[in-house]
Amino acid sequence: MDGKGIPRAVIERLPRYFRYLGDLRDNHVERISSQDLSVLMQVTASQIRQDLNHFGGFGQQGYGYNVNFLYTEISKILGLDKKHRLILIGAGNLGQALVNYVTFETRGFNIRGIFDIDPKKQGLLIRNIPVLPMEELQSFIRDNDIDIAVLTVPKSEAVGIAELLVKYGIRGIWNFAHTDLNVPKDVVTVNVHLYDSLLNLSYQINEREE
Amino acid sequence: MDGKGIPRAVIERLPRYFRYLGDLRDNHVERISSQDLSVLMQVTASQIRQDLNHFGGFGQQGYGYNVNFLYTEISKILGLDKKHRLILIGAGNLGQALVNYVTFETRGFNIRGIFDIDPKKQGLLIRNIPVLPMEELQSFIRDNDIDIAVLTVPKSEAVGIAELLVKYGIRGIWNFAHTDLNVPKDVVTVNVHLYDSLLNLSYQINEREE
Numbered sequence: 001m002d003g004k005g006i007p008r009a010v011i012e013r014l015p016r017y018f019r020y021l022g023d024l025r026d027n028h029v030e031r032i033s034s035q036d037l038s039v040l041m042q043v044t045a046s047q048i049r050q051d052l053n054h055f056g057g058f059g060q061q062g063y064g065y066n067v068n069f070l071y072t073e074i075s076k077i078l079g080l081d082k083k084h085r086l087i088l089i090g091a092g093n094l095g096q097a098l099v100n101y102v103t104f105e106t107r108g109f110n111i112r113g114i115f116d117i118d119p120k121k122q123g124l125l126i127r128n129i130p131v132l133p134m135e136e137l138q139s140f141i142r143d144n145d146i147d148i149a150v151l152t153v154p155k156s157e158a159v160g161i162a163e164l165l166v167k168y169g170i171r172g173i174w175n176f177a178h179t180d181l182n183v184p185k186d187v188v189t190v191n192v193h194l195y196d197s198l199l200n201l202s203y204q205i206n207e208r209e210e
Numbered sequence: 211m212d213g214k215g216i217p218r219a220v221i222e223r224l225p226r227y228f229r230y231l232g233d234l235r236d237n238h239v240e241r242i243s244s245q246d247l248s249v250l251m252q253v254t255a256s257q258i259r260q261d262l263n264h265f266g267g268f269g270q271q272g273y274g275y276n277v278n279f280l281y282t283e284i285s286k287i288l289g290l291d292k293k294h295r296l297i298l299i300g301a302g303n304l305g306q307a308l309v310n311y312v313t314f315e316t317r318g319f320n321i322r323g324i325f326d327i328d329p330k331k332q333g334l335l336i337r338n339i340p341v342l343p344m345e346e347l348q349s350f351i352r353d354n355d356i357d358i359a360v361l362t363v364p365k366s367e368a369v370g371i372a373e374l375l376v377k378y379g380i381r382g383i384w385n386f387a388h389t390d391l392n393v394p395k396d397v398v399t400v401n402v403h404l405y406d407s408l409l410n411l412s413y414q415i416n417e418r419e420e
Contacts, residue, residue: 014409019403078416079413094307096303104405172411180252188411195317196226198314198319200225204400
């Protein structure tokens with residue numbers, strides 16, 4: 001549950017609704033029934049109704065959902081009406097790939113700075129953003145009103161850097177390091193554990209072989 | 211539920227157990243009680259016991275879990291006693307980062323080939339693996355006994371390529387494209403939707419501000 005009593009599972013499904021509604025909008029679909037949306041998304045219509053009811057419903061009996069309206073409302077719920085200012089820490093291959101993932105940029109997630117502990121990487125330009133030394137982290141976060149840090153550092157460094165980020169007032173950490181971070185409750189962390197995800201795939205393949 | 215009646219949520223938690231047990235093993239811890247593991251992993255001891263009971267238990271009353279034994283057993287359950295042969299399709303920034311993520315390689319996930327539809331990328335070497343044209347996909351999968359495809363192509367191409375992969379006999383797709391794939395039930399897909407994950411972070415930050 002989050003602070004509003006919305007189950008975590010519902011929150012985790014919201015971006016998927018947002019993605020499907022965005023596709024429908026791009027295809028100029030004006031309205032859709034929960035039944036049709038259910039076929040498209042391969043979840044039950046009743047789950048869709050229940051999920052969206054947590055946010056006030058939006059559907060009208062006999063009409064269905066207004067695609068553009070629902071898309072806009074979910075975008076506000078997801079905080080996309082506000083701009084986010086990001087830094088990335090760890091300018092390795094994965095970090096560089098994320099900086100170059102400009103899709104985030106066009107949707108209100110602006111990468112303002114890149115940091116790396118390796119002096120050899122400092123001064124390097126990635127998509128014209130310079131890699132800065134860790135000594136400048138605190139002042140950079142403060143001066144640029146950074147709210148999100150993307151963490152693409154090795155596991156061994158992640159916990160220590162996360163402690164610094166919390167101390168320097170970061171609000172959210174998008175963590176790609178292969179470890180869980182222990183941060184205070186007012187700091188949000190979302191993990192992308194790529195190896196865990198690959199193991200999930202491996203498990204399912206193995207299980208179907210038997 | 212999977213084919214053995216194990217709930218999906220349990221399966222999704224297995225890689226995390228595996229990660230913590232690997233860390234304990236690396237730190238030469240020989241055994242651990244479900245209570246201590248529960249403090250470490252910040253889940254209840256009863257959930258740990260219930261989860262591991264799906265696979266036969268492994269714990270002994272008054273002794274706890276033998277770390278190395280449990281690690282080895284979970285590694286087998288996850289299919290890590292078998293080697294996987296992978297191809298990657300889409301040699302963009304993210305694809306290149308994943309090919310360079312050698313940690314997978316050392317753990318039995320060998321990237322054998324890289325494909326891209328862009329003729330300009332063909333012939334390029336990424337970690338000494340050449341980028342091949344899509345025309346060679348079918349024969350390459352067959353000749354190299356490829357079981358997993360990593361899909362790092364744009365959304366617009368992903369569905370079409372997934373259909374080819376299924377036709378050519380791939381067993382699992384690790385999908386980074388920002389769309390869901392509709393594949394037959396005997397083909398496994400695991401999605402890494404990075405933007406969905408970033409939206410989850412944005413939602414939680416937004417929700418705490420209000």
